[in-house]
Amino acid sequence: MDRLSALLTEDLTAVDAIIHQYLASPVGTIPNLAAHLIDAGGKRIRPLITLAAARLLGGGGDGPRKLAAAVEFIHSATLLHDDVVDVSSMRRGKKSANVVWGNSASVLVGDFLFARSFNLMVETGDIQVLDILARAASVIAEGEVMQLAAANDAETTRERYMAIIAAKTAALFAAAGKSGAVAAGRAGPEAIALETYGRELGLAFQLVDDALDYGGASATMGKNAGDDFREGKVTLPVIFARDAGDDSERVFWRRVVGGERTDDDFHRAVALVKRHNAIALTLDAARAHADAARNALKGLPANAYREALEALPEFVVERAY
């Protein structure tokens, strides 16, 4: 990640400038609320993928920067709406925008960011890029609705869980990679390779996130641990623990996923997840997707951008340790 950021310092600075330029509005709430989120130190992993994909394939100029800003705008819009949907109160170590400005402002500023992302794409003049990101935006929204429908459903299968994270998370990573390649004028096999890279990396990323919500490999609870549990979300650690558990454990999972949950319940959930090795199994799955991401780059030009992209999946998985 640091390697990629270092390679792309100039691009990233330009992307941040574009972001602030497109946040400008005479309606003060818009830049204030949006900057509260966007300047709070997000990792910019999605725009980095777009930029690296384009630069790896020799794509020059300002197009990839606008595209990277558009990708970050779509991501930011979904975060604003997610926090409303999940009734979250913290994001990136700060009070979330819905707590500071209210749900209504978060919904509407999310809409603004979403619209702005399309303004930016239009400016690239590349309708193929618009196609890729507009499709991704539909799929993301579908994934979010799927997740909403699955919340509190203790019987959620691994298959369904994977379909949800493929849509809500991996689709934008995939589009970030693919659109970077297309912006570099390489819409053929290179675009497919970078789409696959993004999708697999996105799956690994979400699996790691979901493992961290139960403490990660070290079972050390980070500041957001337990969020999924409290929201009745069934993630892969829960699925592994539930499927390996005995009858009384399955009764426990049905109760806590479907109904009321206490802090004591969360501690029991973490213990069960640990007992059944469910974090390790989840991280094995993450590692498999991380490997698939790295492998997808094999046929591409060997240069510093490819090397940095190759190192990223390992970095993503290491977050869990």
Place this chain on the structure above:
Amino acid sequence: MDRLSALLTEDLTAVDAIIHQYLASPVGTIPNLAAHLIDAGGKRIRPLITLAAARLLGGGGDGPRKLAAAVEFIHSATLLHDDVVDVSSMRRGKKSANVVWGNSASVLVGDFLFARSFNLMVETGDIQVLDILARAASVIAEGEVMQLAAANDAETTRERYMAIIAAKTAALFAAAGKSGAVAAGRAGPEAIALETYGRELGLAFQLVDDALDYGGASATMGKNAGDDFREGKVTLPVIFARDAGDDSERVFWRRVVGGERTDDDFHRAVALVKRHNAIALTLDAARAHADAARNALKGLPANAYREALEALPEFVVERAY
């Protein structure tokens, strides 16, 4: 309106088919929630403008239909989000989607519709059309945030009110007209004329809506009368009444806009609006914009589409009587 619908029956049927095709999703909540809104008998005034603008200028084929469906999708997305923001419980004579499916589903399905509108625009292959509608989408979101910031502000000026409705309502009408012209290959003065037509018609439309919220010209209360009052929105009838009122009336307006409001307060508000002739003044303003809309069409080819578009502003204003 009937005239326009009659002229465009075939197109409208095709647009409805496109809408349902693009609502399809394996995630059942999406088509169910969206169809609840879209099939509830909206007037389709925005897609009619797009279709008529394109046909008036000789634009053929499927492009204008996809574009008209995209316009209706943007409108529908904003309605879903509006009802969440305004905590509405009724829409088009039915329970609103947020009441039936919850706020979260309404936010996310709104996002889906918004994304789908861009999918449709991409399919037209016309980046100019994408530019027009993406800009309109930004402006709409700005208008909604402006309105949110102005809510409960009893000092809202006429200027500010006009800026809000120009953004939240008239921008999409303007884009509907302009994009129809562009889809017909007439991006020059014809597009400007139809953009002006749409903007002015949209202003008239919103002014009439706001007059109806205080009973319209006949002061007969329709089923949604009082919504703006209950939400602390300062619309033109209130601005006229407030500015013509004495000190005690201004104290009343400050209290009811800024704070708690009872049904009795609404009856007094209606009485004040009536006493100061504020509905008639609002409808005069609506009529001026309706006239400007009609006048904008003067240089365009004289045909049945133009005639039907010319008749529409009068129809819009007549709703208030």
